[in-house]
Amino acid sequence: xxxxxxxxxxxxxxxxxxxxxxxKALISAGLALVLFSLMIGVRTEAGPAxxxxxWTRFRELVTLVAAVFIGSLLLEAGRQWFAAQPRGQFALPRxxxxxxxxxxxxxxxxxxxxxxxxxxxFYQQRYILDLGILVLTYxxxxxxxNIVVGLAGLLDLGYVAFYAVGAYSYALLSTSFGWSxxxxxPLAGILASFxxxxxxxxxxxxxxxxxxxVTLAFGEIIRLVILNWQSLTGGPNGISGIPRPTAFGIPxxxxxxxxxxxxxxxxxxxxxxxxxxxxxxxLALITNWVTIRLRALPIGRAWEALREDEVACRxxxxxxxxxxxxxxxIGAMFGGxxxxxxxxxxxxxxxxxxxxxxxxxxxxIVVLGGMGSQLGVALAALAMIGxxxxxxxxxxxxxxxxxxxIVFIMVWRPRGLVxxxxxxxxxxxxxxxxxxxxxxxxG
Amino acid sequence: MDYFxxxxxxxxxxxxxxxxxxIGYTMVYGIVGMINFAHGDIFMIGGMTSLIAFLILVxxxxxxxxxxxxxVLLVAMGITSVYGWTVERIAYRxxxxxxxxxxxxxxxxxxxxxxxxxxxxxxxxxxxxxxxIGGGYTLHEGGGGFAVQLSNVQIVVVITxxxxxxxxxxxxxxxxxxxxxxACEQDQTMAALxxxxxDRTISMxxxxxxxxxxxxxxxxxxxxGVVDFAMGFVAGIKAFTAAxxxxxxxxxxxMLGGLAIGLIETLWSAYFSVEYKDVxxxxxxxxxxxxxxxxxxxxxxxxxx
Numbered sequence: 001x002x003x004x005x006x007x008x009x010x011x012x013x014x015x016x017x018x019x020x021x022x023x024k025a026l027i028s029a030g031l032a033l034v035l036f037s038l039m040i041g042v043r044t045e046a047g048p049a050x051x052x053x054x055w056t057r058f059r060e061l062v063t064l065v066a067a068v069f070i071g072s073l074l075l076e077a078g079r080q081w082f083a084a085q086p087r088g089q090f091a092l093p094r095x096x097x098x099x100x101x102x103x104x105x106x107x108x109x110x111x112x113x114x115x116x117x118x119x120x121x122f123y124q125q126r127y128i129l130d131l132g133i134l135v136l137t138y139x140x141x142x143x144x145x146n147i148v149v150g151l152a153g154l155l156d157l158g159y160v161a162f163y164a165v166g167a168y169s170y171a172l173l174s175t176s177f178g179w180s181x182x183x184x185x186p187l188a189g190i191l192a193s194f195x196x197x198x199x200x201x202x203x204x205x206x207x208x209x210x211x212x213x214v215t216l217a218f219g220e221i222i223r224l225v226i227l228n229w230q231s232l233t234g235g236p237n238g239i240s241g242i243p244r245p246t247a248f249g250i251p252x253x254x255x256x257x258x259x260x261x262x263x264x265x266x267x268x269x270x271x272x273x274x275x276x277x278x279x280x281x282x283l284a285l286i287t288n289w290v291t292i293r294l295r296a297l298p299i300g301r302a303w304e305a306l307r308e309d310e311v312a313c314r315x316x317x318x319x320x321x322x323x324x325x326x327x328x329x330i331g332a333m334f335g336g337x338x339x340x341x342x343x344x345x346x347x348x349x350x351x352x353x354x355x356x357x358x359x360x361x362x363x364x365i366v367v368l369g370g371m372g373s374q375l376g377v378a379l380a381a382l383a384m385i386g387x388x389x390x391x392x393x394x395x396x397x398x399x400x401x402x403x404x405x406i407v408f409i410m411v412w413r414p415r416g417l418v419x420x421x422x423x424x425x426x427x428x429x430x431x432x433x434x435x436x437x438x439x440x441x442x443g
Numbered sequence: 444m445d446y447f448x449x450x451x452x453x454x455x456x457x458x459x460x461x462x463x464x465x466i467g468y469t470m471v472y473g474i475v476g477m478i479n480f481a482h483g484d485i486f487m488i489g490g491m492t493s494l495i496a497f498l499i500l501v502x503x504x505x506x507x508x509x510x511x512x513x514x515v516l517l518v519a520m521g522i523t524s525v526y527g528w529t530v531e532r533i534a535y536r537x538x539x540x541x542x543x544x545x546x547x548x549x550x551x552x553x554x555x556x557x558x559x560x561x562x563x564x565x566x567x568x569x570x571x572x573x574x575x576i577g578g579g580y581t582l583h584e585g586g587g588g589f590a591v592q593l594s595n596v597q598i599v600v601v602i603t604x605x606x607x608x609x610x611x612x613x614x615x616x617x618x619x620x621x622x623x624x625x626a627c628e629q630d631q632t633m634a635a636l637x638x639x640x641x642d643r644t645i646s647m648x649x650x651x652x653x654x655x656x657x658x659x660x661x662x663x664x665x666x667x668g669v670v671d672f673a674m675g676f677v678a679g680i681k682a683f684t685a686a687x688x689x690x691x692x693x694x695x696x697x698m699l700g701g702l703a704i705g706l707i708e709t710l711w712s713a714y715f716s717v718e719y720k721d722v723x724x725x726x727x728x729x730x731x732x733x734x735x736x737x738x739x740x741x742x743x744x745x746x747x748x
Binding site: 031034035036037038039040042043044045046051052054155202203205206208209210212213214216217218220221224225228356357360363364367396397399400402403404405406407410411414415 | 477478488491492494495496498499502518521522525526529533534537538541542543544545546547548549551552553554555556557558559560561562563564565566567568570571572573676680683684687718719721722725726728729732733736
């Protein structure tokens with residue numbers, strides 16, 4: 001270790017201020033008592049006769065208040081202990097931090113190889129394959145939204161609308177005209193990007209919070225229209241019997257013309273899962289590749305410039321209108337692809353899958369991933385969806401924990417897990433900008 | 444014509460509820476410049492606590508309706524204000540110096556927390572109560588068997604709103620807290636230099652907004668006779684629309700916008716389609732933001748480089 005001096009010599013003051021800790025914990029417990037008094041202490045439910053009945057739950061109330069008291073005690077004590085530690089105690093030795101940096105650089109390729117090999121390793125475990133497909137879907141959505149939010153700095157709270165447009169485009173085109181997945185996929189993307197431009201036009205002048213609210217309203221309008229336009233979309237019943245994808249025309253069925261029969265191997269339903277897995281992996285990687293390439297083009301640089309400062313952008317002669325519209329359109333297009341994939345995987349879609357919570361989830365993935373960092377988004381999607389899976393048994397607590405997680409992450413690391421912005425263009429050497437130095441793009 | 448008058452009355456009542464919620468949005472936006480996304484759910488908490496307090500009071504044998512309502516109002520306002528304070532303390536205060544997106548996302552998280560907390564604590568089913576205030580007046584007996592009705596509930600809602608608005612306006616215009624609030628709205632650093640406790644003023648702003656939202660929650664319960672855990676989201680967006688329509692940051696504007704949204708929604712449902720009433724409200728939000736970003740009574744925002 002490089003820190004030779006023992007910690008105790010640098011610590012003249014006591015580690016704990018016991019009365020202060022106790023006072024804080026007592027205040028928290030008192031607050032909790034007020035907060036939970038009626039909401040937890042009394043439970044109401046519609047009785048057998050139709051009217052409401054209520055009963056008290058003092059034990060739960062006392063347990064919760066006690067939990068808040070103890071939690072606050074530990075938190076405050078921990079904070080004081082942490083503040084009392086001398087600075088620099090936790091600095092890693094140079095060789096170790098270099099090794100860590102090396103490992104961080106290898107993380108991306110390693111993750112990619114693991115993802116490619118996952119169906120081979122877990123061929124028998126259907127659950128893991130399904131989970132992998134789900135995670136990859138969100139990785140793709142995250143990367144798509146990353147173009148709008150992370151690169152162009154346009155806060156979009158209605159991204160799920162494009163996902164819905166893609167899903168419904170494929171579902172309607174395939175069920176009413178019998179078109180195959182491979183024809184519908186590009187169409188779904190084009191239609192979604194068309195809607196992206198449609199949304200983009202009116203909001204060109206808006207910035208920041210207003211933009212967020214308008215996109216939210218837009219997403220809700222799309223959902224409500226889908227919900228109420230019964231003759232076209234089936235309303236709340238959704239669309240079922242959506243055709244499964246084919247391997248470029250060859251169906252993945254046990255029949256005579258199925259892929260398995262053509263290859264001369266015994267049929268297994270896992271083939272389709274593995275095929276879907278690689279399909280979404282390919283789509284996600286295309287999204288990633290396009291994003292990386294676009295960042296090197298003038299349009300990508302214009303996006304990043306727009307994110308940092310819109311006024312300066314305009315002063316430099318960048319056409320902000322086309323810059324914003326392309327960001328919306330391209331982000332929406334990938335959302336549409338993901339939607340078409342979602343429809344073909346599920347075989348059934350309904351407006352329930354496209355609620356505001358989905359938008360918030362994807363946005364949380366992008367923000368948690370550090371807004372602009374491709375690897376960060378992938379890791380965040382893994383963490384979020386994996387975390388959701390852990391709560392599979394306690395469905396009603398899932399969103400509660402999700403909400404707390406967002407708040408906690410925002411308070412703890414507002415810039416996300418990978419919180420720096422590496423500039424794409426640089427002079428002589430690539431220097432990373434600390435995230436504290438750049439202003440949020442308010443465009 | 445009678446039908447139209449009836450819808451006007453209904454719309455004004457609905458509009459006063461939206462207006463009460465909208466004030467919370469506009470105050471917070473004015474002082475900290477963020478959209479308090481969780482405000483709609485604070486309104487929901489207000490409705491829930493009102494319902495529970497009401498049930499307890501009724502089964503304790505109290506029969507005087509005005510007394511019950513007064514106690515319920517005070518209890519709901521008290522508890523909901525604590526919610527408002529806690530939300531600000533946990534989710535917004537640590538982020539005050541952060542970049543603009545952070546408090547907004549944190550607010551979205553808090554909105555999830557509140558609505559799902561209510562779901563976990565009180566169940567997912569809607570909670571109906573029998574009509575608390577019955578009776579009413581027939582204003583005009585028209586032809587065709589249609590009569591313009593004004594129920595006592597509607598009178599109570601409007602009167603409560605007006606009285607509370609009067610108190611609230613007095614607080615903002617005349618008291619020390621109101622002055623502090625307006626000072627912080629204009630320039631927080633300068634206000635702090637002049638001895639205003641900025642942190643406490645911001646907290647109190649949230650508390651006041653939450654108290655008004657609790658009143659709206661009780662009024663909603665009285666008027667519709669039903670609350671559920673998810674009602675905060677849509678009501679919140681509509682109230683935000685009202686705040687924007689009136690000009691965000693402007694208190695009379697919020698009330699005006701609330702009335703306008705209430706009227707538009709009611710008339711839309713009456714003459715076009717009930718299914719698309721939320722679509723109408725959201726479309727208005729989009730249209731207002733595009734064509735009238737400063738709202739009816741708002742000040743234009745000048746961008747400085």
